[in-house]
Amino acid sequence: MDKKIKRPIRVLVAKVGLDGHDRGAKVIATALRDAGMEVIYTGLRQTPEMVVNAALQEDVDAIGISILSGAHMTVFPKVAHLMKEKGMDDVLLTGGGIIPEEDMKQLQQKGVGNLFPPGTSTNEIASYINNWVQEHRSF
Template identity: 80%
Template sequence: MNKTLNRPIRVLVAKVGLDGHDRGAKVIATSLRDAGMEVIYTGLRQTPEMVVNTALQEDVDAIGISILSGAHMTVFPKVIDMMNQKGLTDVLVTGGGIIPEADMKKLQGIGVGELFPPGTTMKDIVTYIENWVVEHRNF
C-alpha cells in the first residue's frame, strides 16, 4: 500500500482490440500487485466500452492499456472519449507498448498520461502511478 494514502491504489490493466500478446500486460499486473496495488486484469480482446465500464464498476484510480497492435491512435482516444461521457475524468489513463514518440505526444495532448515503451523499469511505472494518484485522487 502506498504510504501516503490510507488505501491501496486500484489499477485496471487492459488489452484492447485484437492484439493477442498479453505477456507484458501480465508482467505489469504482477509488478503493480507486488508494489501493493490492487490490480484488475481484463484479459484479452476488450473493447474500449468494456474497459471503461469495468473501470467504473471497480472504482479504479488508473487504467493501464497495453498495446502492441499499432491501434493506439484509435484505442486511447476512444477510451478517453468514453470516460469523459461517463464523467470518469479523475482516473489516470496510462499504458505502454509499441507507440512512436510523436504519437505519444499527440495522445498526451488529449489527456492520456505517461506512456511507457518497452524497456521501461517497473520502478518507473510504479512511481509514476503512485505519484499521480497521490496528487489527483488522495481520498
C-alpha cells in the first residue's frame, strides 16, 4: 500500500441529542485508542452542529456517533448534510447503537458509512475505520 499513514487516525466519538447512555461510546473510544487511533470524545448531549464543528477543529478522519434514542434517521442525515456543507467529503461518518437493519440500509444509501449494532467486535469497528481511512483519505 503506497499511502502509508504517517500519523495516527483521528476519530471523533459523539453522543447526539438527549440520549444519556454513554457506556458503549466510552467502550468504543477506549478500543479505538487501544488500536492506536487518536480519539476525541465529545461527551453527552451534543448537537449535530457541535459535532461537525468539533470534527473540523480537530481535523478528524472519522466521526462515530453512538445513538440509542431512536433519533438515528434524523441525526445521521443532519450530520451528513452539515459535513457536506463544510466540504468534509473525505471524512467517514459511521456509528452504532440501536438501529434497525432496514434503517441502517437507508442511511448507507444516503452516504453514511457502516453502522454497527450492540455486540459488534471492537476489532471489527477499528478495522473498518482503519481500512476506510486508508482508502479515502490522503495524508
